[in-house]
Amino acid sequence: MSFQPVKFYQTGTYTVGNRLLAPDARSVQAGELRSNSINSGHRACQGCGEALGARYAIDAAMAESNNQLIAVNATGCLEVFSTPYPESSWQVPWIHSLFGNAPAVATGVAAAMKVKGKNNVRVVAQGGDGGTTDIGFGCLSGMFERNDDVLYICYDNEAYMNTGVQRSSATPPTARTATTMPVGPEPGNVFGQGKNVPEIAMAHGIPYVATATVADLRDLEYKVRKAMKMHGARYIQIFVPCPLGWGSASHDTIRLARLAKETGMFPVFEAEHGEVTGVLKIRNKQPIEDYLKPQKRFAHLFGKHAHPEMVAHLQAIADRNIRKYGLLDEEKAHG
Amino acid sequence: MANKPFAITLKPGTSLANLTGSWRSSRPVYLNRLPPCNNACPAGENIQGWLFHAESGDYEQAWRVLVRDNPLPSVMGRVCYHPCETSCNRGQLDEAVGINSVERFLGDEAIKRGWKFDAPAASTGKKVLVVGAGPSGLSAAYHLARMGHQVEIQEAGPLAGGMMRFGIPKYRLPRDVLDAEVQRILDLGVTLKLNTKVENIEQSMQLGAFDAAFLAVGAHIGKRAMIPAGDASHIVDAVSVLRSMEGEDKPMLGRKVVVYGGGNTAIDVARTVKRMGGEPLIVYRRTRDRAPAHDFEIEEALQEGVMIKWLSTIKQAEAGEITVERMELDDKGFPQPTGEFEKLEADSVVLALGQDVDLSLLQGVPGLDVKDGVVQVTPDMMTGFPGIFAGGDMVPSERTVTVGVGHGKKAARNIDAWLRGITYVPEPKHEIATFDKLNPWYYSDADKTVRPMLDIIRRQTSFDEVQGGLDETNALFEARRCLSCGNCFECDNCYGVCPDNAVIKLGPGKGFEFNYDYCKGCGICEAECPCGSIKMVPEDI
Numbered sequence: 001m002s003f004q005p006v007k008f009y010q011t012g013t014y015t016v017g018n019r020l021l022a023p024d025a026r027s028v029q030a031g032e033l034r035s036n037s038i039n040s041g042h043r044a045c046q047g048c049g050e051a052l053g054a055r056y057a058i059d060a061a062m063a064e065s066n067n068q069l070i071a072v073n074a075t076g077c078l079e080v081f082s083t084p085y086p087e088s089s090w091q092v093p094w095i096h097s098l099f100g101n102a103p104a105v106a107t108g109v110a111a112a113m114k115v116k117g118k119n120n121v122r123v124v125a126q127g128g129d130g131g132t133t134d135i136g137f138g139c140l141s142g143m144f145e146r147n148d149d150v151l152y153i154c155y156d157n158e159a160y161m162n163t164g165v166q167r168s169s170a171t172p173p174t175a176r177t178a179t180t181m182p183v184g185p186e187p188g189n190v191f192g193q194g195k196n197v198p199e200i201a202m203a204h205g206i207p208y209v210a211t212a213t214v215a216d217l218r219d220l221e222y223k224v225r226k227a228m229k230m231h232g233a234r235y236i237q238i239f240v241p242c243p244l245g246w247g248s249a250s251h252d253t254i255r256l257a258r259l260a261k262e263t264g265m266f267p268v269f270e271a272e273h274g275e276v277t278g279v280l281k282i283r284n285k286q287p288i289e290d291y292l293k294p295q296k297r298f299a300h301l302f303g304k305h306a307h308p309e310m311v312a313h314l315q316a317i318a319d320r321n322i323r324k325y326g327l328l329d330e331e332k333a334h335g
Numbered sequence: 336m337a338n339k340p341f342a343i344t345l346k347p348g349t350s351l352a353n354l355t356g357s358w359r360s361s362r363p364v365y366l367n368r369l370p371p372c373n374n375a376c377p378a379g380e381n382i383q384g385w386l387f388h389a390e391s392g393d394y395e396q397a398w399r400v401l402v403r404d405n406p407l408p409s410v411m412g413r414v415c416y417h418p419c420e421t422s423c424n425r426g427q428l429d430e431a432v433g434i435n436s437v438e439r440f441l442g443d444e445a446i447k448r449g450w451k452f453d454a455p456a457a458s459t460g461k462k463v464l465v466v467g468a469g470p471s472g473l474s475a476a477y478h479l480a481r482m483g484h485q486v487e488i489q490e491a492g493p494l495a496g497g498m499m500r501f502g503i504p505k506y507r508l509p510r511d512v513l514d515a516e517v518q519r520i521l522d523l524g525v526t527l528k529l530n531t532k533v534e535n536i537e538q539s540m541q542l543g544a545f546d547a548a549f550l551a552v553g554a555h556i557g558k559r560a561m562i563p564a565g566d567a568s569h570i571v572d573a574v575s576v577l578r579s580m581e582g583e584d585k586p587m588l589g590r591k592v593v594v595y596g597g598g599n600t601a602i603d604v605a606r607t608v609k610r611m612g613g614e615p616l617i618v619y620r621r622t623r624d625r626a627p628a629h630d631f632e633i634e635e636a637l638q639e640g641v642m643i644k645w646l647s648t649i650k651q652a653e654a655g656e657i658t659v660e661r662m663e664l665d666d667k668g669f670p671q672p673t674g675e676f677e678k679l680e681a682d683s684v685v686l687a688l689g690q691d692v693d694l695s696l697l698q699g700v701p702g703l704d705v706k707d708g709v710v711q712v713t714p715d716m717m718t719g720f721p722g723i724f725a726g727g728d729m730v731p732s733e734r735t736v737t738v739g740v741g742h743g744k745k746a747a748r749n750i751d752a753w754l755r756g757i758t759y760v761p762e763p764k765h766e767i768a769t770f771d772k773l774n775p776w777y778y779s780d781a782d783k784t785v786r787p788m789l790d791i792i793r794r795q796t797s798f799d800e801v802q803g804g805l806d807e808t809n810a811l812f813e814a815r816r817c818l819s820c821g822n823c824f825e826c827d828n829c830y831g832v833c834p835d836n837a838v839i840k841l842g843p844g845k846g847f848e849f850n851y852d853y854c855k856g857c858g859i860c861e862a863e864c865p866c867g868s869i870k871m872v873p874e875d876i
Contacts, residue, residue, distance in 0.1 A: 014777040015865060017827030019843060020391060020815070029831040032840050040836045040853035041350030046358065047857035052834040087348035217831060243857075251858030251871075254832060258776065 013218045028063045028221055029055075035062040035091060037071075042089035044081040047250025049240030049257065050128070050155045053214045054078055057153050057238060058092060058124065060221040064228035065122040070095070070109055074102035074127030074136055077162040078155060100135035102127050103143035106150040114149075122228060126153040129170035130160040132237075133197045140197075144204035147232045151224075154197065154235070157242035165245040169195035172265075173317075174310050175297045177245075187300050191313060201235040202274045208232075210270035213239040215258035219280050223270060239266045247296020259291040264318035267325045282327045288315040355835065359856030361871045363829075363849055368768035368821025368867055372419035372434060377733075378405045378474075378741040382419055382434055383822055389437055389814035390824075395450060397814075398441045402452060405740055406477040406520055407470065409446055409512045412439020413802070414503055415737045416629055424770045424820050430783035433805075433813045440810040446515045455523055456483035461754045464489065464545040466533045466696065469497020470736045471551035471727030473520055474743025475750070479549075480523040482751045487543065488525060491532035494581075497553050498728070499736060501578040502600070504607050505798040533696045536723065547722045547750050550697075550710070551743065554690040554728035560595070560649075562684070567654030573604045573687035580607060589682025593618055593657055595649055596687030597626035602633060604685050605641045610798055616679065617643040620662050620670045635801065639794050646670065647677075649684065657681040692729040707731070715759060716746040724750055768821025772867030777828065781816050784809045823847070823868040829860035 017030025028034055037058035044051040062069050073079045073096045082089040083096065097105045106125035113121045125143075127136060132154040143150060159177050160166040167180035167189055174188035183190050201209045207230050212220040220238065227234040241248060241256040248256055260266035261280065265288065268280035289311060292298040301307045322328055370383040381400060388397035401408050412435055423431035444450075461484045465472045468490035476486045494500055495517045499508060521527055533539045533552075540548050557572025564570055571586070573596070579586045592608045594601045597619035605615035619626055622645050623633060637643065644659065648670070651658040656678050662670035691708050702719035704711040709731050716724045726742030728734045752759035787803035788794075794801055805813060823846055830838045830847055837854035838847050861869040 014779060015826035015828050016831030017825070019825040026827070027831065030827040032842070036836050038836070039350055040850065041353035041355055042835070043350075043353065043355065044834060046855040047859055048834045052832065052859075055834070055836070082350070086345035087350050087352060089350035249858075250855075251862040253834075253857070253859055254863050 016217055027217055028060050029217055034059045035067065037062060037090065037092050038082055039089045039091055042082045043084065044077070045242075045244045045250070047243045047253045048077075048081070049214050049242060049253045050078055050157055051081070052253070053155050053220075053238045053240040054126065054153075056214065056217060056220050057126075057224050057236070060224035061122070061124050061151065061228050062092060064225045066120070068118075068121045069093070070113075070121060070123050072096075072102050072106040072109060072123065072125040074125070074131035075099035075162075076128035076131045076160075077157075078126065078128060080162050099131050101139050102131060102136055103139040103148075103150065103152055106152070107143050107146070107148040110149045122151070123149065124151045124153060126155065128160070128162075129154060129156045129158060130163075130166075130168040133169045133195050137195075137197075141200075141204070144201060144206050144233045144235070147206060149231050149233075151227050151234045151236065153224075154237045155240045156237050157240050157245060159242070159245050161242050161245045170197070172314075174301060174307075174314065175246075176300060177297070186307075188297070188310075198235065198237050198269075198271075202271050202276075204233070205274045206233040206235065208234040208270070208272055210236045211239070211266070211268050212236060213257040213261050213266060213268060214241070215254045215261060216268065216280060219268065226270075245297070247299070248294050252294055256291065256294060259286055262286045263288050263291045264322040264327055265291055265314070267321045267327060269325050276325065279325045279327055281329055282322070285322075285328060288318050354852050356837070356850075356852045356854050359851075359854060359874055360876060361856045361858070361873045362851060362854065363856070363858065363860050363869050363871055365823065365847065365849075365868060366870050367765055367823075368772060369765040370768050370820040370822065371422040371424055372432075372820075374764075374767055375418040375422040376741075377418065377735065377738040378411070379744060380404045380419075383817065383819055385441070386432070386434070386437065386814050386817040387819065387822075387824065389441065389810070390817065392811060394441055394444050395448075398445045398450060399453070401438065401441060404744060406452070406474060407442075407516045407736075407740060408438050409442025409516055410470075410499060410508060411737065411740075412436065412442050412804075413508050413512070413800075414499070416735060424768070424773060425778075425816060425818055427770050428775050428778060428818075429780060432816045432818075433783050433786070436784070436786050436805050437810055437814050440805045440807075442516070443512075443804055446512065452477075452481065452519060452523055455481050458485070459483040459754065461485065461546045462487070462544060463750060463754075464540055464543060464548040465551065466536065466539075466548065467497060467551040467553055467727070468492070468495035468517075468527060468529075469551055469553045469727060469739060470499055471553075471739035471743040471746075472497070472549065473517060474740040475549045475551065475726065475747045476525045476743075477520045477523065478744050478747030479750060480520075480525050482747065484751070484754065486525045487545075488527045489531040489533050489539065490527065490529050491552075493530055495527055495529070497551075498555070501555070501581055502574065502603070503736075504577065504580065504603050506606070506610065506794070506801050507603075509800050535698065536696050537700055540723075546754055547724065549743070549746050549750060550718070550723065550725040550729065551727040551739070552693060552696065552729055554692045554709075554734065556691040556693055557686060558688040558691055560686060560688055562649050562652050564652040565654055568652040569654075569683035570652060571683060571685055573600045573685050574690055576604055576685055577607065585611065588613060588685070590614055591616070591680045591682045592685060593649070593679065593681040593683070594685045594687055595619075596689075597621065597628055598687060598689065599628045599632055600690075601687035602628045602636050602641075604687055606636050606639060608685075609636075609639050609641055609795055612796075615641050616681075617641060618647045618649055618659060619643065619645055620648045621668075622646060622664065625664075625668065635794075638791060644679075648672070650676065652681065652684050655680065655682065657684060690728070690734075694729075715749040715752075716742060717749065717753070722753065765821070768867045773818060773820060774863055774865050774867075775818075777826070777863075777865035778818055781812070783816070784813045819866045821867050824866060826865060828863050828865060829869060832859050832863045834859065
């Protein structure tokens with residue numbers, strides 16, 4: 001467990017707040033004075049995981065930096081739905097340049113703050129998985145390598161959604177995307193290596209790398225706040241389900257994020273200087289089908305022309321994650 | 336425009352101008368659902384409501400909410416069979432919340448700290464006669480007194496409490512607890528006349544100028560069974576045995592005591608005999624799983640060394656011995672004789688075969704309907720004679736203390752309405768907060784707190800209370816295991832999980848409000864509400 005859970009206040013640490021908790025033990029999101037970095041009226045779809053994840057993360061970063069924060073945004077859904085010219089939902093100083101250069105722009109902003117002597121102003125860069133793992137990857141690696149004082153947050157919804165649901169290097173095998181032509185007779189993405197950016201970030205040896213989901217708010221806030229206490233290049237990848245791109249019900253956004261973690265499909269961990277220092281354990285392990293079935297992008301794996309071998313392959317990926325990161329408690333792993 | 340560079344010709348605006356609520360096809364609404372515990376409580380307690388206060392450590396407020404419905408929490412916390420716990424949603428998660436043990440803690444705390452009921456409402460000038468000072472009568476008297484009526488209880492016995500005193504053994508309900516809770520009801524200004532048997536209800540009402548009456552005389556005449564018996568055989572009934580335990584002269588039953596029956600009373604008698612140094616043997620014609628006694632009571636009796644002979648009927652009783660016949664269950668589960676007999680030692684036989692009601696006080700009252708030995712009442716608890724109401728064991732019901740208390744409350748509300756010349760209309764019940772309405776992910780794992788049990792030797796030899804109570808720390812823990820089914824407990828989840836920031840937090844105790852200008856109707860708040868206090872309803876489009 002990467003953070004200390006609060007025990008026995010009726011709901012433990014799982015809820016956003018709780019009337020019985022001391023105010024300082026509550027989450028940032030529970031506060032009436034949270035900064036609401038992305039305000040109401042944004043044009044994200046119903047049940048958007050990215051809008052939620054971004055508010056969770058940036059509100060936490062604002063709280064940790066005493067509201068002295070500049071956000072740099074790559075092109076992507078997050079930019080498109082929040083800021084159609086001339087209006088914006090952002091309630092933080094915010095800059096957008098190109099799809100692929102957010103890490104470089106953030107480096108520049110951080111350098112500018114340094115030159116101006118504003119050491120208290122912190123910089124966060126953010127983008128989707130397309131802008132991060134594909135298009136902006138070179139700039140991102142450079143930012144890591146130079147150890148620039150930027151926290152980069154990737155909101156991972158496993159495809160380019162603003163271009164009409166298009167495959168990215170974060171799209172999982174077998175997932176169907178709308179605008180990418182399938183390779184071979186099967187409609188979904190092929191089994192391949194993909195691109196595990198959290199591990200690539202760790203390979204750069206940067207001070208902090210973490211993953212989180214919108215289903216574990218306390219863990220997410222803990223990681224953002226921890227990252228904001230550090231300097232140098234830091235990377236957090238937040239798992240944000242996309243109802244539109246995944247073909248899931250809008251009310252299932254958090255449930256799917258929870259299932260991704262509970263099945264082992266998305267390992268939630270943190271690492272310092274290239275070494276894993278903590279994992280969020282699976283509480284009740286679920287079979288991979290429970291995660292796949294509510295999503296239409298995996299519908300071709302089930303039904304009349306089912307592909308149990310592909311489901312088994314995905315289960316093997318999840319099981320490998322569980323082994324590799326030690327996601328199950330000892331007793332549960334053997335029980 | 337000419338003075339500005341390209342692409343910044345418009346002033347920056349806020350997305351608040353964009354009322355995304357217009358996208359919505361269904362809207363979330365806050366609602367209260369009926370927790371299954373409240374629904375199951377025969378006394379109609381607002382269990383979730385009082386646990387809510389106990390969770391924050393405000394035990395006095397919790398107790399005050401509790402006694403709005405039930406004036407006997409300390410008694411309840413000992414003798415109630417807690418159907419609330421049977422229906423508790425937490426039972427599907429790990430184990431039911433120990434509602435009964437928290438109730439007892441609150442009741443004991445109230446006695447310890449001397450908490451008094453809120454003062455009665457202004458006097459209505461009406462007089463109500465309550466016949467019988469058992470759970471039902473005491474409950475009715477309490478509620479009527481709080482409503483401002485003048486109440487007199489006439490009790491045939493020498494002490495108040497009814498079956499709570501003369502039916503339930505001390506090891507389950509210590510008498511000082513009962514006395515304290517009865518006294519608190521009397522302190523409301525209720526008059527209690529002991530040793531006053533009502534022979535004729537109409538006459539008693541006229542004599543005292545009562546405007547209405549509530550009858551709750553209970554059922555305390557032990558049922559007899561035809562057992563061929565020799566002159567020297569010693570056959571008594573269970574109610575008399577338990578009643579005489581309260582007096583100076585303890586019952587003389589001998590060493591080998593056979594108790595005939597499989598209900599809770601049979602168990603009570605057997606455990607009492609054990610404590611007096613006897614060797615009790617329960618004879619019951621069916622099997623353990625078909626016995627009407629609660630299984631935990633059977634278990635406790637067995638632990639204490641009570642012997643039970645299942646599938647047996649008594650054919651004959653003689654001096655010092657009885658003859659039993661072995662039975663077999665048929666396809667329908669009814670016991671059938673086998674013709675196999677056995678002789679057993681028995682100094683006495685105690686019949687625990689149920690009880691009848693003494694209906695003599697109703698003689699000559701016109702319009703009364705008595706069926707199967709009990710008085711028939713309308714759903715508002717009134718008998719066929721206007722102004723005379725009845726409840727408890729003397730009307731058709733499951734005969735428990737809690738049901739009696741519930742009858743008393745219900746009758747009091749209807750008597751109050753009747754005295755005011757109106758009809759009592761109960762508030763419509765909310766839909767039930769079933770387990771599928773909850774999101775149990777959010778509740779942390781927390782096992783039930785087990786109440787301490789008296790050690791076995793003292794259980795076999797003394798009338799000390801068998802089950803201990805919780806102390807403040809574990810009572811608090813136990814209260815906090817409540818899932819708050821169907822009722823918001825301000826966990827901030829809806830406020831946190833809304834991607835559109837369309838939930839307004841109103842502050843402690845005030846709950847939340849939806850901002851329908853921006854709510855897109857995604858339904859995440861409903862899905863992630865732990866307790867099922869949000870519902871999505873279709874928009875009229």
